[in-house]
Amino acid sequence: MTLWDKGGPVDAAIVRFCTGNDPELDAVLIPFDVAGSIAHVRMLGRLRLLTAREVARLRRELTAIRALHEAGRFSIRPEDEDVHTAIERRLTERLGDTGRRVHTGRSRNDQVLTALRLYGRETLLDVTEAALALGASAARFAARHARTPMPGYTHTRRAMPSSFGFWAGAFAEAIVDDVAGLRAAWDLLDQSPLGAAAGFGTLLPLDRAFTARLLGFSRVQRNAQHVQNSRGKIEAAVLAACTQPLATAHRMAVDLIWYSTPEFGFVRLPDRFCTGSSLMPNKRNPDVLELIRAACPAVCADEFRIKSLLAGLPSGYNRDLQLTKEPFLRGLRSSRDALAIAARVLDGVEVDAARARAACTPEIFATDAALEAARQGVPFRSAYRAAAATLASLAASDPAANIARKRHVGAPGNLDLRTTRAALGAQGRWVRSTRARIARAMRNL
Amino acid sequence: MTLWDKGGPVDAAIVRFCTGNDPELDAVLIPFDVAGSIAHVRMLGRLRLLTAREVARLRRELTAIRALHEAGRFSIRPEDEDVHTAIERRLTERLGDTGRRVHTGRSRNDQVLTALRLYGRETLLDVTEAALALGASAARFAARHARTPMPGYTHTRRAMPSSFGFWAGAFAEAIVDDVAGLRAAWDLLDQSPLGAAAGFGTLLPLDRAFTARLLGFSRVQRNAQHVQNSRGKIEAAVLAACTQPLATAHRMAVDLIWYSTPEFGFVRLPDRFCTGSSLMPNKRNPDVLELIRAACPAVCADEFRIKSLLAGLPSGYNRDLQLTKEPFLRGLRSSRDALAIAARVLDGVEVDAARARAACTPEIFATDAALEAARQGVPFRSAYRAAAATLASLAASDPAANIARKRHVGAPGNLDLRTTRAALGAQGRWVRSTRARIARAMRNL
């Protein structure tokens, strides 16, 4: 029986079409809907719309639902439509009229918004942590191989001398930028939607600042119509932010997939990151890297899916928005998992310094030769043409010595990992203190 | 003659395919490439790779190119490939070997990155300003119509009493969030790529902090490989940020298009925002609103175009990235124009208070009736069913009085525009001070 049931006819195919896969998707939202409901119930108690005893019974029952869920014993039945209905039904079954009071002054969309906000707030911190783990892994890799030369590539062609440390340092610094974007997105999640009701407020003097504080939000998202309009829009912004560290991991994975071919042979992947073939006994495939590579377009598609669903919608809730839940949940999880695994993979990558050194063939020193001539007074464009004309006679050079001499800011001889690490460290401290703040609120709920 | 010409055979169709529409696109980049070149030249002077006289001549000539461009007399010929080639060619034609020295220690990708960064930095401020203008316009509209009732809608169906002020206040508050995202994206642009060369630094002791300072950047984007890897990636992040205020304008436009139909009749659009038909003498079409609506999916598509082009690319520059320039330039311009026009349109919208009031039919007060019963002790779910059963007999109510009674945070009786305006004001001050800082740097260049 739906929450909005008024006794009309029901068509099974229609109900199924409308329900979609909400019951399955909503499982992960149970603890968050429980939290939002407890906050709402406590606020109703404050307004004397529930007695202290009712509040206590509802908190107990809601806490029990979360426990049942954690034990795998709370299920959302298809006829429940969604998690919110399932929970209200159970409260009513167990507490009678007290259960029937729990929805006073809130709407289901209010609940969905709150549960998704709480879920997103927590999972985006996971994503951030995983991104920082990748940044730290890249910095470690860079330190380990600061002086191990390899050719630098442009257009997939050998270009100039580089090093594994320089290659990895690029990803570490990228993560600093990426995490700044994740934080900006997180700030959007750090505002309480609870109390917007159907998007037009209520006659009841809902204390939204109180519920926001209980749930550990920094502020209230005010205008109730704005709250409803932000459904999907914030989710898209969050996934857009996730695609930035995923793009970093994507590029790293692309490089490693090619560097680990027998043809390049610059690196070796541990067995635990490779799989085989059901037919070909000889295969040792970089599946893990391929799936890290795939995460970026996949989450971009989730972002795009949400954005497309919003197109053409007028203000206020529209049912199309229901379909933004799946890509949001999936996109966050994919981001977290791919980044966390990427950090582990990079830690396990082994460098074949000899092969990389051997690939530092003489022509990659041509630019340095032209610039050397320029330093001695030859106009650069003329020096360039001269170097191009004498490429074949270019002598081999020691790439390690070459990069050691490149010392300006951002050059391979000046990795400056200290600065990168300091930035990653500060971001990590923010994650930890934020988590602690939220955990405190949740404990006191 | 290309910069990389070494005397080989040339195939016209191939050259055309590779050049694409760069010559046209690059026109807007001329002043920015001039700025980047002046900074580079001054830095080479500091390193004594150019004499003071050479620096002076190059600055003069570069400044002249910008002036020619402003006068519409500097053109990029197809055989020049791009703006960078055209400028180097002219410098060489005019200054001989001094012109041939200008490229010492930098690459064309270095220049492209710098010019796009400078262009983006300026244009994203324009976008931000336009978004804030829309926010201010929405706040003005909200203040003007704070007490003018209209039905609030969910699922495009009348839901509960609302007001034009509440409707517009939602957009004003949305813009505050949107601009926070624009600022985070702007921070990505506020780091100097100049001096990354081909992505592997150079033997020359390039003073990248000096050029960054000259160009008014807050910091240097360090690792040169990271700099090259960020091509396209930052552009995508910038456009993703732009799609947020565009989504706000999109929803506003969707609402206004429908509200201004004769069937709704809630608002009237001034003639200057309407166009006609070539065939139908009676038409007065909301083209301007339709094009504002269209800007959001269009810029989303630009964002995804860039993201798709990056897929599968290894580290270092790849030619595919050239194709990210067009969507970046177009996306920024579309964002700026649509938001600026949206602000003007909203200022011109006239409300038909009587028709909106007449649409506040009795059933939209049903929720309030149920909540009133709940306040008096009836369990809400029971009150809900009772109200549903007696919908037909619901008495009409005064919507203005109704919303005036809804006073909790974010309710229609409590628009709290002061808070919204304060936030918009602070963001506006940031735009102005940032512009001033950049203008100062440009004047001293």
Next chain:
Amino acid sequence: MTLWDKGGPVDAAIVRFCTGNDPELDAVLIPFDVAGSIAHVRMLGRLRLLTAREVARLRRELTAIRALHEAGRFSIRPEDEDVHTAIERRLTERLGDTGRRVHTGRSRNDQVLTALRLYGRETLLDVTEAALALGASAARFAARHARTPMPGYTHTRRAMPSSFGFWAGAFAEAIVDDVAGLRAAWDLLDQSPLGAAAGFGTLLPLDRAFTARLLGFSRVQRNAQHVQNSRGKIEAAVLAACTQPLATAHRMAVDLIWYSTPEFGFVRLPDRFCTGSSLMPNKRNPDVLELIRAACPAVCADEFRIKSLLAGLPSGYNRDLQLTKEPFLRGLRSSRDALAIAARVLDGVEVDAARARAACTPEIFATDAALEAARQGVPFRSAYRAAAATLASLAASDPAANIARKRHVGAPGNLDLRTTRAALGAQGRWVRSTRARIARAMRNL
């Protein structure tokens, strides 16, 4: 234990990351993998790589797996990775070495390709049937309301006289085009991939024409490398085709959502296609139409997801392709369900002829007045300006009479549903005969 297990170390997080949600997704593929496996086994029997007895036992066991699955008693365990492993494991458990022979000369990708091809072939017929049902429903609606006037809209503004029949006839004719695209996509699915092995063929003289015939395919997809390269690419083409009828349904849904608002009031939706609100007793929401509307961008996103995953991949199977399965399965199902429901909804829509007639206000006859003047010799552009100048004095006209006079091909007085129905009918016959052909093959497998 994986099919490619060679005894190395296993890392649970890595395995989980690689497995993803394949076990759940693959459930729908079980009958199709069984069919592909039977065909392969019979072919191995033909080559005398299996004895007749082995073939018989394997067929029996495979058929039993399908029966178990249909009874809900065959599960794919997470440690099985996917359906293919689960089936081979069971065959080996039950039949020992005979089970170990089943994979002779095929690869898992071969199986995935075959199962997805068979699944897609069947489900795309379902989509086609649902699209044709919508076309038929639109034609019925058009016939029912051939003479019921309504204003025609451009730019969401009343433009010229139209009719409900004309409005719906547009969708019926659109479906004829859409289904042509579905058939072209279906042809891509109607070629057997089986026997491509890992994409390089095998030493064994696999009889691919035989397995193709057994499985009811019209032809063999030949070059084995092409077969592997088509993974994801054909899926994207199929979903692209699906988005065409979905775009038709989308537009119909958008129209109906607005036409059924109280403000337009042109149509009424039966209760069984509406839902309510958990908070607002008065709500009757067009959720079903909103979800039909949402299906189009959702499936576009699935198409885009697949295309993005392919970007940058070299020839041959790459693990990224595994992620194309989910959007393909989901996109096909969403297409089928949304189209089937759309047909039912349109059948239930009731027209309020009086309100639509009342909306046929005088100005929508202005174009006809100008054209009438043009017919009598006034240059059209002058007649247009004259009509524009005298709009206010335009007399009301009978819209039914007006449209009855518009008789040229494609005009509202000439719906020509006979032609549309004939085209839909021919397409329906193709679906039925194709289904029969496939069912015959499956029965004889």
Next chain:
Amino acid sequence: MTLWDKGGPVDAAIVRFCTGNDPELDAVLIPFDVAGSIAHVRMLGRLRLLTAREVARLRRELTAIRALHEAGRFSIRPEDEDVHTAIERRLTERLGDTGRRVHTGRSRNDQVLTALRLYGRETLLDVTEAALALGASAARFAARHARTPMPGYTHTRRAMPSSFGFWAGAFAEAIVDDVAGLRAAWDLLDQSPLGAAAGFGTLLPLDRAFTARLLGFSRVQRNAQHVQNSRGKIEAAVLAACTQPLATAHRMAVDLIWYSTPEFGFVRLPDRFCTGSSLMPNKRNPDVLELIRAACPAVCADEFRIKSLLAGLPSGYNRDLQLTKEPFLRGLRSSRDALAIAARVLDGVEVDAARARAACTPEIFATDAALEAARQGVPFRSAYRAAAATLASLAASDPAANIARKRHVGAPGNLDLRTTRAALGAQGRWVRSTRARIARAMRNL
């Protein structure tokens, strides 16, 4: 002065916003709008709405406009809004009232639809021809290197013996499928929209079959509302079809980019398909291949741009649709150019047979060894494990002999290029006969 000018106020910024880049885009549409206009004028003559003399003068003037355009002397001024206004203005300037009659019974959207349909019809044939050229080039390459071994790859790892002929044959066969899709899309373009007017027909007895015949269309797209609703939708279907051969070219380009690295060294690209660096004298970059690779995501983005713009639009023309013109024109041109260049590049690729042969290391024969054991009675799964255990001791084999023995349908020893070429040939004949039919119509216009 706009066509819909009725004397109201004009706001320059608004006009600029609405006009966008239509004047530039429309230049390519001039000959097609001229053709559509001649057909319309001749039809008006038939209806005696124009005299024979007026028809003759209008045809002459329209033909002159085309000639002026071809000579680069017909420009669309910004104040003209678009090509259609510019042409009507000129006709009126030159012919007075006769010019004012040309718009009798048609709308500008009618013209846009017709011009885009004609443009698309011709350019999609170009795309098809270019795709077939790539198919033919791939077949030639396959024939040239039918017996030149190389390792086949999965997961970018050496998998089994393959050949360059087999690799290229896959693309040739792919093109056959791709062109089938282009033809299906072309059929959508082969229906005349002309005479739909504003989407609701007209009182005049427009002879739409006559104009369709004049313009060389196979049939009339009937329901006028359907015609308007198909704007953008058909364009999206056309670009979706284009992305299929582009995906083929994309994959070929990805392979060649990597195969031509010094690390792989399997192929060499002629100098004319490579470019250099402005800084690095040693670079020889595969820009042409990179831009071919980039064309696929770029045109996918054009397709999705169009699809996104359609979301949420009700029936009838909406101004958002104007923005579908640019991606349609650009997408078609990019498709044609990239495919045509890809065919030329592949013709120029040189194979280094020795390096490819050397990469056929022993382990790629392991699968054959296991299958050989299976053929001799060992259960395959056991043979697989045995082969995996003895990989290191696997003897090298002759890859050419190996593939020669693989003779089943689609195996590398059985390229069956004859079948592929026959299919490509039949498609080529269709292109030529279709072109001839259209050219005949255009000559007689």
